[in-house]
Amino acid sequence: MSSLAIISLKPIRVWLTPPGPNAWKVVVVLKELGVPYEIKAFKFDDVKKKPFIDINPNGRVPGTYILPVRGYDLNKTLTYDGVKEKHHLNQWLQFQMSGQGPYYGAAGWFNILHHEKLPSAIERYNNQLKRVLGVLDGWLEGKQWLVGDKMTYADLAFLPWNDRIDGIILCAPEEKFDGLPNVQAWHERMAARPSWKKSMDRYPGWSHEGAGVGGRDGKARAL
Incomplete structure (x- = not known):
């Protein structure tokens, strides 16, 4: 079929x-x-x-x-046919699943949900969250998208967690991308799309x- x-x-x-x-x-x-x-x-x-x-x-x-x-x-629209591009799409999707999701989730747990405040755990996972953002910001220098010249599913995979950073590390919304101009511009391009807004x-x-x-x-x- x-x-x-x-x-x-x-x-x-x-x-x-x-x-x-x-x-x-x-x-x-x-x-x-x-x-x-x-x-x-x-x-x-x-x-x-x-x-x-x-x-x-x-x-x-x-x-x-x-x-x-x-x-x-x-x-x-969101994918490529080329072997190289497909490999890079999978690479970034794996980074989202193994890096962004677990570290952001752990940061949220220790900042908000854990029954006691553990400063060492909060510091570790907040720093890991910032490290993931730093990897993305470095890669996006001079680029609009993670792979090639268009937005793909790999870019969109990072959007929901990044949209919630201020609620995870308890900062002001306007501060969540401080020092990360490439990530901020990338995120704002996706967050402005009708698909996300709807x-x-x-x-x-x-x-x-x-x-x-x-x-x-x-x-x-x-x-």
Whole structure:
């Protein structure tokens, strides 16, 4: 079955806990590509329970049944065909998953959620967050995008976590990219895109209290 036929069958269901950043990278890529989807929002307390663990036994969001992005990107809007470019896309995506996500998450945990303040842990993970940003800022010197001359799914993968930095390390929003002009400009280019604005408009505050899709009733809504 062709990817066009798959896309036309029904919207892709994306299971997510709205306050968490990880799932939104899937949402914004689907939005950029015009692939129909629906959000099934639920509480973080339920990620280790059925029916979600039938979708992802590890109990982590997002949960969805989806092809690799190139299966939907028929016009190569967010991908490349070249071997070198595909390797670099995978390289940056792996850095996002192994570097940005875990370190930002740990920084958020020790800054906000841990039952006691551990200055050494807070310092370590805040510094690791800044190190990841430094790697990105250095690479983006003289460039607009991570790979080639266009925005790709690798760029968008970093967007949701970077959007939340001020809430993670408890700084003023205007200070979160201090000393990182390349990252700031890169982030602002993506955050200004209609795909991101529409995703966030439908879920203001990334919380169940928002007036967007999938509120406390937990119903899926097509987008």
